[in-house]
Amino acid sequence: MSLLIGALTIGFILSLLALGVYVSFRIFDFPDITAEGSITLGAAVTATLLANGLSPLPATAMGFVAGLAAGSITGILAMQFQINRLLSGIITMTALYSVNLRIMSRSNIPLLNENTVVSQAEKLGLRWFRAASVPLLGWEVSVRDLALLLLVPLLITVACVLLFFFFRTNLGTAMRATGDNAQMIRALGADDRRMVILGLALSNGLVALSGAVLAQYQGFADVQMGIGMVVWGLASVIIGEALVGTRQLGFAITGAVMGSVLFRLLVAVALRWGLNPNDLKLITAAFVFIALILPKLLRGVPTWQRRLARA
């Protein structure tokens, strides 16, 4: 049971990553790989501030802000300096590795004894339930896990609602149009370069926020924690699109969250069944590969059948 609750909670935390990937990959059609560095950046900034005694909410917010900065750097490289989009992300990501080490001044910061969002949630849980663990559907569940399972989705819901309304403002609509048809938005008087920079900032802000919360949940920030995260987020987005079946804004946002949670659950089940954790990234990559080519293969089926019928 606690395995299930843990998977759900991490799925919700990583849905911020999925939303960030959705913004860059889907809304702006920008294959932004900065996320691998900015998720660690969010974790590193927040963990360092927490270890220095800053209270949890401002520390988490600073993680988000650091992500904004990282994203805008990639945006400036790609749009102002006209560097290839993939390369811009790689440059920022590589630089962030050193930046993250500098911020943490070592490769790992433990947070188990710090005052974090998670320890706050645990306190809140103790006050609500007045016990260290409560029975749930016949299982003993610690109030820490239960409080987090209630609070994290709440945070995600707030983030989703804000994101949804933001993308329906004048500015947000112009940003979505930029990814859709840059020529059109220039003709309507928006600076498409500025739009992309803003969009990447937002995307990486979300990713860094995800990292900030994840570090507090797992109890440490580690310089390696970002590896493979872009593909992970992309897998969530693709599953989400398959679940909701449309790319309309509201559905797509909900889909990204659902995709992230479902993907994390599938992974938890697979690990439970004896999947070697070392194979996880290989399987994630293979999954994204199949999901990307599947539509093309399916489109090819009718012609293939025709050919067969003719023969």
Next chain:
Amino acid sequence: MLEIEDVYKTFHEGTAHEVRALQGVNIHVDDGSFTVVIGTNGSGKSSLLNSIAGTFFVDRGRLRVDGQDMTGWPECRRAGMLGRVFQNPFSGTAPNLSIAENLALAATRGGRRGLGPAVSSRLRRQMREVVAQLKMGLEDRLDTPIGTLSGGQRQALTLLMAVWQRPRLLLLDEHTAALDPKSAEQVVALSEQVIARDRLTTIMVTHSMQQAARLGDRLLMMHQGRVLLDLRGVQKKRVRAEELLARFEDVRRSDLLDESAAEMLARCYV
């Protein structure tokens, strides 16, 4: 109103793909005039519109609007006074955004876009009214993604978007060339209607001699990056499509002569 002075533009200069698109163009466009531009492929007629819109910066020469020098203005700054419709009906709209959202972007053309809702209920009412004039039944489908509409419908909407806020100058770049005959006719009729209603200063590039003869009060024929023919007033009114075609034929023949003569010279002397 618009002054184009001695404008030059060469693409891919010094390479095998060098294209001398504009070679000393001088045009003064009067306020409220409707100029039609024709020319063969590669004559520079689309480059002319793009140089005005700021798709690229010109190599030499000046562009002035209402006395202000806009030669160095980026595209998005010029957009504040320009309405544009492109040849490709897919170029003027964002396919995954709804009709209403596309129109809302047009309603804020050239202005600052802040955090207010893009499609307010007042704007939506206004949209229903304006879109209903198209008589395409789109007023009840304001929330459908614009990418699901036909080319003709999208081009009609692009035109509405271009004139939603009255532009100082309307640029139409072969905007009916990619449409089927019936849609093309509808879009031309709509263009005539809005241009007359708002008295818009317009420059229209077209491939159709019929349109060129019938529409507008001034006609420019471009060839090899220069203005070859400039008809106004009575001359423009009298001109017929057949004459324009004959002019084209003349131009083409002289081109052929040039080429074969050059070839002969090359054979004899190189």
